[in-house]
Amino acid sequence: MDQIQDDREWSTQEPPYWLKPRIWLAKTLELVIAVVLFLWLPVAIVVSRVYKWVRSLLPWKRRRIVKDTVVVITGASSGIGECLALEYADRGAKVVLAARRENRLREVAEKCMQRGARDAVFLKTDVSKLEDCEKLINFAVDTFGRIDILVNNAGTAAVAAFEEYPNVPEFQKILDVDFWGNIWPTKFALEHLRRTRGQIVVTCSVAAFVPYPKQSFYNAAKAALLNFYDTLRIEPIGERVSITIALPGFVVSELTTKGPPGHIPKWWPMMETDEAAQRIVQAAVEEKRYIIVPYWYIFNLFYRTFAPELLDWPPRVFLLGKPPNKEIKMMCEMLLGEENTQKLFQKFTAFT
Numbered sequence: 001m002d003q004i005q006d007d008r009e010w011s012t013q014e015p016p017y018w019l020k021p022r023i024w025l026a027k028t029l030e031l032v033i034a035v036v037l038f039l040w041l042p043v044a045i046v047v048s049r050v051y052k053w054v055r056s057l058l059p060w061k062r063r064r065i066v067k068d069t070v071v072v073i074t075g076a077s078s079g080i081g082e083c084l085a086l087e088y089a090d091r092g093a094k095v096v097l098a099a100r101r102e103n104r105l106r107e108v109a110e111k112c113m114q115r116g117a118r119d120a121v122f123l124k125t126d127v128s129k130l131e132d133c134e135k136l137i138n139f140a141v142d143t144f145g146r147i148d149i150l151v152n153n154a155g156t157a158a159v160a161a162f163e164e165y166p167n168v169p170e171f172q173k174i175l176d177v178d179f180w181g182n183i184w185p186t187k188f189a190l191e192h193l194r195r196t197r198g199q200i201v202v203t204c205s206v207a208a209f210v211p212y213p214k215q216s217f218y219n220a221a222k223a224a225l226l227n228f229y230d231t232l233r234i235e236p237i238g239e240r241v242s243i244t245i246a247l248p249g250f251v252v253s254e255l256t257t258k259g260p261p262g263h264i265p266k267w268w269p270m271m272e273t274d275e276a277a278q279r280i281v282q283a284a285v286e287e288k289r290y291i292i293v294p295y296w297y298i299f300n301l302f303y304r305t306f307a308p309e310l311l312d313w314p315p316r317v318f319l320l321g322k323p324p325n326k327e328i329k330m331m332c333e334m335l336l337g338e339e340n341t342q343k344l345f346q347k348f349t350a351f352t
Ligand SMILES: NC(=O)c1ccc[n+]([C@@H]2O[C@H](COP(=O)([O-])OP(=O)(O)OC[C@H]3O[C@@H](n4cnc5c(N)ncnc54)[C@H](OP(=O)(O)O)[C@@H]3O)[C@@H](O)[C@H]2O)c1
Pocket: 074, 075, 076, 077, 078, 079, 080, 081, 098, 099, 100, 101, 102, 104, 125, 126, 127, 128, 153, 154, 155, 156, 177, 181, 203, 204, 205, 206, 247, 248, 249, 250, 251, 252, 253, 254, 255, 256
């Protein structure tokens, strides 16, 4: 392992002489680099689109064959994970299902066999526990001799504003499942995936780039996952193991329908679970880097870049019952008074 930098000999206020030309370069080129990158952007987009299109025409274009491959799926006892298992079963895979609820896993395994899986086994696993993740990967390899695809899907969420969390262990639990619960299985499966030129599919979330109130740790974990797997892709392992990151918006599942109220507006559009799973598996088969379901959430990326404040407004109004920003609040208070403004915006949360 390369050294971890923790012992600096000089302070950043007084950098050594050999760094000064580079600092000067950064200062003088700040505008030039920005302009060049800006002008290059449309060209780069066109070039990359054309490259992708040409590649898609090549007769040897890589498409992953799922039949007879070994697919390990975490969080397979319900929701998106269950539907992903059924999708892989439809395509004739051997599936290894993992989650904490054994009775649910048994039912999903039976359904997978009915849908055409070559085999379906399951193991009770808590992905927040390192030893459980190691056992899961060993179990898959002992049972089938190999792993071709690892689907990191297990996830959990809590609905609370940061200041409402009672203590540190409470929010650590979320990261243990939503972040480390992806990393541990990946760590143990990596050597097997390297051998089979396998694939990692990650159920991340659009929450990785769209802020959503009362979900700070969930959002942070998903953002970390997105960066973690994007980084893995450009490390040497990325040459042998392909990575598809799924970024769902709201999809029907226990997470979105059985959670505490006040989390999602009742009128908010939600995608069917099996449709989301079908699109994710199709993208994985085509070895796409990302798949956003539903697709329209992609526009949030543009808002995030060019008008981030507009992403804050709807959740403030519809979930928190607050005016979208300070200026509108002041204006409303001038026209209606403080109490009426409060009452007016509280009305927006009636359908939450
Ligand atoms: N539904 C959405 O709108 C949406 C949107 C974006 C992203 N996602 C992501 O999609 C993934 C699946 O969620 P879902 O919507 O399908 O919700 P879900 O139905 O609640 O499924 C969550 C799955 O994760 C498992 N799980 C939770 N904690 C676990 C743990 N400690 N160890 C092992 N398994 C655990 C659950 O099984 P057990 O309880 O049996 O352990 C369950 O199978 C999650 O990563 C979620 O963040 C969902």
